[in-house]
Amino acid sequence: MKTITLFRPVGQKELELIRESGYTRFPPRLDWQPIFYPVMNEAYAAQIASEWNTKDEFSGYAGYVLAFDMPASITDQYPVQNVGGELHNELWVPAGELEAFNAAIIGEIRLVRSYFGENHKEV
Numbered sequence: 001m002k003t004i005t006l007f008r009p010v011g012q013k014e015l016e017l018i019r020e021s022g023y024t025r026f027p028p029r030l031d032w033q034p035i036f037y038p039v040m041n042e043a044y045a046a047q048i049a050s051e052w053n054t055k056d057e058f059s060g061y062a063g064y065v066l067a068f069d070m071p072a073s074i075t076d077q078y079p080v081q082n083v084g085g086e087l088h089n090e091l092w093v094p095a096g097e098l099e100a101f102n103a104a105i106i107g108e109i110r111l112v113r114s115y116f117g118e119n120h121k122e123v
Contacts, residue, residue: 002072003106006038006091007045009052010066011059012120015111018066023109025102029095036098040080040089042067046113047087054117061117069106 008026010018017027029036039045042065049063078091093101 003069004072004075005067005069006040006075007042007112008038008066008068008109009045009048010064011053011056012062012064013058013060015062015064015066018109024105026098026109028098034095036093036095036101037081037090038068038093040091041087042112044087044089046115049113050115054115054120057119061120063115063117064111065113066109067112068109070101070104071106074101074104 014027018025021027026036039048045065049065053059053063054061075091078093080089081092082089
């Protein structure tokens with residue numbers, strides 16, 4: 001089975017919810033979030049986590065880069081979306097499909113990088 005490693009930039013609260021799942025699933029999207037967007041490379045995830053999440057109160061002024069593996073047969077169902085520069089490639093998974101997407105994750109979701117803004121407070 002061919003697998004693809006995807007990345008997900010998250011803030012403090014989302015990381016806590018993922019930790020509560022035993023690092024096995026991403027939490028449901030909020031009402032105002034119609035898609036779940038894993039990104040295709042670590043550099044893009046690191047850019048979001050370090051430049052955006054660390055300045056965002058909703059993210060707890062913390063950004064984390066997570067990595068996880070998926071069967072290519074699942075990721076191939078979602079066309080790659082380019083949302084800016086050469087590195088800015090994402091998959092757009094409709095919020096209603098997130099549970100099935102989570103069920104296809106191979107192994108655990110891994111924490112690979114952490115960034116903290118000047119307003120971050122340890123929890």
